[in-house]
Amino acid sequence: MLIGAHVSAAGGANKAIARAEEIGAECFQIFASSPRMWLSKPIEDTVAHKYEAEIQRAGMGPTVLHGKYLVALGSDDTQLLAKSENALQADIAAANKLGALGVIFHPASHRGQGFDAIVNRFSESVCKILENEPGNSLLMLETSAGSGDHIGSKFEELGTLIRSIGHDRVAVCLDTQHVWAAGYDIASVDGLNATMEEFDREIGLGLLKSVHANDSMRERGSSVDRHQNIGDGSIGREGFETLMAHDAFQDVPFYLEVPGTGKSGPDKPNVDRLKSIRAKVAARL
Template structure:
């Protein structure tokens, strides 16, 4: 057994609401014992968002300084589609994504998680080319200091990013981009990557390492899947209660390569956070006693 003091603290938490003020996210996370959180910095289902007031920015930064939470990621709006063949929609997506980056920059959030987009029938190749074109423009105008975390998807409909090859291709096409990857376990499983056994986990991560590189993996979304392997349907289930199961999550939680990588739950918190508390406790247990 390794000496306790050499252990990295487990960065673990949930996506928390910003209702009533973005700075309230920290108290919400602390209440359930999070050391990491994910937030939206604006209403995720609207195009328009009022700019952040300076007093909101300072309240957020101050709350963060006083908080025991060590990692914060933002997730972008679900409306954004940088792959859209509809030029008006793609333009709107670029503008909104730049606003997302600007907000992160103001708030001091270093990681912005995003879904690569949907090709809407244009085909994977054309879709990836449009994403790259959008990113060329974005990185020219981006404020800097904010990393873009490409999230793998379940491959629902015409969504890009279900295959590791597609994420790798975006990174390759945009060499100037500041990219890392957010690995969603539910999405990967639904996309056909079998994480439900120890051997399956090893194979999937070897594939990830070969195509993208484990050093690019910056965040996990620790969601189980309500749907079967390869279903391409994105339905999050509580950790251990779905098709991935505790065996798969144990393999993930004990993988030393990712000891310092934060893990975020994106499942319903439940009454008085009952589900969150249970899920976080399970992940801590799976990570091993020493890291609790």
């Protein structure tokens, strides 16, 4: 279980590596381009070469890219759908070029159409993107907190989408705060066992390829997407001890997306908290 964090890629993806090292991260997540704008720029060859050399030197674990917040594959607005497909395809191209594990994206909202109405269109888009960008990088659907019409707060919905897509480059990122907000009890041993049994039944544990490790500002079942620093939220340090001891997570990289103790994003204190929990769990197992 590697412990990583979201870091800035300002100035180029190669610049992210030193930032990850600075906070003690063993792997990292970046945005390939601004998450709140549609513009995507391809990764330049010089950046890709520097990135490859730096990642080797630093011995970093798998990199993941986070997709744009604007992406909405379930949309019935043809313009929004086309922009979403182009943006995700650009991200997958960037991930392939960097040799990244994959791109994590939000299934987003069905905007009142109902989940069943979007399954086919969503699946066709994902297949098209993967066929247009052959390579090894995965498209990972992220679990959602479940506010409004957001898709993916139930494992059943992600499982339905993944079976409908039927492609071997599709996987899942489990966000600890989002599943907690969606009502899954991941902080008690019995609750976590039941949660991961449901994940296995609906999706398959083999498709759990990454974790967003975040504590929660709000209580379980709130449907509110508000991350908190590790140990300072309603999941708590003990909750993370329970989670990190579970078999399902042993070979899955963790990426922090917490506000940070100084409110400047994932930082060394949060990385160190997860590392100390990992050490404690390892000593107990």
